[in-house]
Amino acid sequence: MEKSLKKRILNKEDLVAYAFLLPAILFFGTFVFFPILKGLYNSFFNYTWREFTFIGLDNYKALIQDEIFLKSLKNTLLIVAVAVPFIIVFSLSVSLLIYRLRSGTRSFFRAVFYLPVVTGSVAVTVVWRWIYDPYSGVLNYILKTLGIIDDNIIWLGDSKFAIFCIIAVLLTTSVGQPIILYIASLGNIDKSYIEAAKVDGANSWQVFRNIKWPLLMPTTLYIVVISTINSFQIFSLIQLLTSGGPNYSTSTVMYLVYEKAFKLGQFGYAAAMGVVLAFFIGLFSILQFKFFGKEVSY
Template identity: 70%
Template sequence: MNKQKLYKIRMRETLVSYAFLAPALLFFVIFVVYPMISGVYTSLFNYTIRKFDFIGVDNYIRLVSDPIFKKSLINTLVIVLGSVPIVVLFALFVGLTIYEKHSAIRSFFRCVFYLPVVTGTVAVTVVWKWIYDPINGILNYLLQSAHIINEPIMWLGDKRFAIWAIIIILLTTSVGQPIILYVAALGNIDQSLTEAAEVDGANRWQVFKNIKWPGLMPTTLYIVVITTINSFQCFSLIQLLTSGGPNYSTSTIMYLVYEKAFKLGQFGYANSMGVILAVIIGIISFLQFKFLGNDVEY
């Protein structure tokens, strides 16, 4: 086969490949790349329903002195720091525990923990709203019956408890996928290494530390990064349960972006918040890859 004919075959294969990729690439450009560029661009404008005036970095300067944005940023960080470590550790514990059980028991627990993930957000919210109800809620009833509290607590209406109530709900909807991933990752670890270590007298902690944990590191890195991003983007629970209240005690950056853009019509200012959130997520994700990805093979 001469070089010209071989070149034509390769060119044809390349064109066919790009033809198959074109729909996905077009979708990505229209619905991901363009909105990102547009968001950064419009954040430099006083963009409202009536105005579109260039103001440079004034929106970003305004963020620095905005107490509501600072409060929302702190709330977002509290949600991330309060949920991500618990989700990872709990999912790892459950994964290690149920992996050693019978396949039927393992499937049952995977189903139980994954159920909130596939259940609609509105349905989950309705259930938790009833649990937290200050008058008819089961949580107050149980705590009063156990004489832990003397009077009903407004879990979603008291700024002392509201953010923690949101975090608890977020935990229940976040652990399902990590548990599934950890169980799958444990199945990929060479069992002969574990058996050999046990024969040599290694205890459970030594087996986990030296054999299982290195094999789980790629999965752990993925879970940490994805859970962190999802926690930073917490919106639906806030919007459905508290609308950022009371007094912005549960407001997150994502909810504030929604409020400024779609309630107040301050699109440029909202986009500047979105840009800052994206930068924060990017920096934290980079640090996570930096410190957790050293021993991970891609």
């Protein structure tokens, strides 16, 4: 009798829990899961404004031979390869320095680094467009004043510099959240571990390597995965600063999906690009979980 009563209570609690989860489940299914399946389905069709014809794997075969897509994929991988390690190293280094400061000073620097995150991307882009302006931009002015360059550089119009200019803007808007997370994680480390290590004669590097870094690994794993996904999906900076130019030197897969779908009406082809992008994001995430997850307790 008691077991039956306990079972009924548990079932009732499960129903209440699922009732609270239902709005989130419906939202996820409607706006995330269903679009994923729909995009995968559309990738097997020649789907345009006027046509919807099944073509199998032809879209994927075309991607392999599409020089613009391959160039955009290369740009995307370059952004990820440069941005993610920099975000981790810079955020962790700054967090270690900020954490040593007094509470008020620490809060000030946290606000400074987090400000670009909460600022609208359009406002940030306007500031950077002025910085990169070839005639009145502050970057050319500073470099000429220091004698580093003689003539103005068209930063966003030169394929040698444009992609790295985009990465620089991405970095300024991507380090705020990791710094906040790292500072919070440093505050959760039991100080008795550090004190015991120092009593045993450990120096600052040994304390960091053997105590702080392993305990920061769950936060690092989260930051690595989220930063990778955000870097793969970079779009608004590309659209607002360069529109993929010059000569697709700053085009990314995400921007090309937008261009093919909403400018040219090639929805099936764009869906195939989206599937490939999702594959790379999933692949990188799995590798990151395998590499960083060894030291993380789930």
